[in-house]
Amino acid sequence: MESAPMAEAQKQMKISDEVAIEIRGMNKWYGQFHVLRDINMTVQKGERIVICGPSGSGKSTLIRCINRLEEHQSGQIVVDGTELTSDLKNIDKVRSEVGMVFQHFNLFPHLTILENCTLAPIWVRKIPKREAEETAMHFLRKVKIPEQAHKYPGQLSGGQQQRVAIARSLCMKPRIMLFDEPTSALDPEMIKEVLDTMIALAEEGMTMLCVTHEMGFAQAVANRVIFMDQGQIVEQNAPKEFFSNPQSERTKLFLSQIL
Ligand code: ADP
Ligand code: MG
Numbered sequence: 001m002e003s004a005p006m007a008e009a010q011k012q013m014k015i016s017d018e019v020a021i022e023i024r025g026m027n028k029w030y031g032q033f034h035v036l037r038d039i040n041m042t043v044q045k046g047e048r049i050v051i052c053g054p055s056g057s058g059k060s061t062l063i064r065c066i067n068r069l070e071e072h073q074s075g076q077i078v079v080d081g082t083e084l085t086s087d088l089k090n091i092d093k094v095r096s097e098v099g100m101v102f103q104h105f106n107l108f109p110h111l112t113i114l115e116n117c118t119l120a121p122i123w124v125r126k127i128p129k130r131e132a133e134e135t136a137m138h139f140l141r142k143v144k145i146p147e148q149a150h151k152y153p154g155q156l157s158g159g160q161q162q163r164v165a166i167a168r169s170l171c172m173k174p175r176i177m178l179f180d181e182p183t184s185a186l187d188p189e190m191i192k193e194v195l196d197t198m199i200a201l202a203e204e205g206m207t208m209l210c211v212t213h214e215m216g217f218a219q220a221v222a223n224r225v226i227f228m229d230q231g232q233i234v235e236q237n238a239p240k241e242f243f244s245n246p247q248s249e250r251t252k253l254f255l256s257q258i259l
Contacts, residue, residue, distance in 0.1 A: 013202060015223060016045040019078075020176055020207045021066060026075030028065060035061050036072070037231040045175075048208045050218040050239075053228035054254060059211040062228070063178045066209070067098040080175060096125075099169030103181040105161040107153040107168070113140065114149040117168045125172065132171070139167035143197050159190025163197050170201075177201065179210040213258055219243060227251045 021043040028036040036058050043049060051059050064070040065077060068084050068091045077084040079094045107116050117136035121127045127135070140146045143163035145156075153161050162182055169177065179198065183191040195217050202208055202221050212218065218225050218239055225242040227235045229250045235242070243259075246252045 013046065013048065013223070014205065015047050018045045019043070020045045020047070020080060021209075022076070022078040023066075024076045026065070026072050026077060028061060028070065028072045035231050036065070039075070039233060041226070041233065043176075043207065043209065045207050046205050047224060048202045048222045049210070049224045049226060050222040051209060051211045051226045051228060052213060052215075052218070052254070052258075053234075057228040058231040059228055060180050063100075063180055063209055063211060066176075066178060067095055067100055069100075096172065097175045098178060099172060099174035099176070100178045100180070101162070101165050101169055101182050103185050105153070105158075105165040107161055107164060109153050112150050112152055113145075113156070113164050116153070116164060117171050120168075121171050135171050136167070139170045140164070142170070142200070143167045144193075157190060158186045159193045162186065162190075162194045166194075166197055166201070176207045176209070179208065179212065181211050181213070183212065183214060215243070215259060227254065229254070 019042060021041070023039050023041040026036060026039040027034065039062065051062065053059055061070055065072050066079060080097050082090050082093050084090060084094060108119070111119065114133060114136055117140065118129065118132040121132040121135065122129055137146055137149065140149055143166055145160055145163055148156055148160060148164070153164070156164065182198070183194050186194060191214070195214060198208070198210065198217070199221055210217070222239050224236055225239050226233055227242070235246065235248050235251045243255065246255055
């Protein structure tokens with residue numbers, strides 16, 4: 001999957017030497033099940049990281065730990081200078097800086113698109129309604145669906161709903177965006193419009209961690225691809241090297257199955 005916007009995207013993006021996310025010796029269990037094993041990972045601001053790996057390898061759990069939708073049991077996770085501990089203040093601070101987009105868009109069906117985008121800014125951030133609406137319209141224009149603002153989610157296609165979910169996240173002005181298989185519930189013809197939205201975000205310098213099996217996206221936009229298997233980071237590399245010269249047998253097997 002090669003396209004002009006993707007080729008353009010890669011050239012323009014800069015990575016800062018500041019750290020956005022630092023994970024050290026992190027482990028997580030679900031009951032007896034050791035789901036994440038000794039995860040070490042540093043993400044610089046402006047990095048676009050694609051995380052891939054077989055189903056059940058712990059990809060969702062890892063990114064859910066980064067905004068504390070899941071709790072880790074040992075090791076350290078530091079997001080933009082704030083360590084994730086059981087301190088609620090820290091969790092709130094990190095959640096306000098980290099946006100997340102899921103496979104299923106999780107829009108509120110009884111609220112309009114505009115209301116979906118202004119709900120958290122008004123009630124969590126205490127932003128005046130008028131200002132929240134202006135911000136929402138700004139991001140709805142960015143994801144190219146301002147004309148849908150007064151419709152309800154059920155009246156939109158899956159691709160449009162996912163773009164709303166991205167706009168809704170951006171309305172909270174996050175510094176980091178996490179994506180968990182954002183296109184895997186979409187029909188093929190809608191995948192590109194969502195990927196194009198993500199490319200635009202990458203071009204603006206957003207720090208992004210994307211769990212996705214869209215390897216065209218990984219090759220064009222990511223500066224690093226991380227491969228996970230059985231709760232571990234098995235291998236990571238720049239996309240070109242990752243795809244042309246995978247090191248481990250597990251990575252080779254995975255790539256042979258999806259490419
Ligand atoms: P992936 O996103 O790579 O498919 P997940 O992070 O969703 O993997 O899941 C990793 C493993 O943890 C799987 O074996 C899954 O069944 C298990 N798991 C996920 N969520 C829970 C949970 N809430 N309780 C117990 N086990 C879970
Ligand atoms: Mg998952």
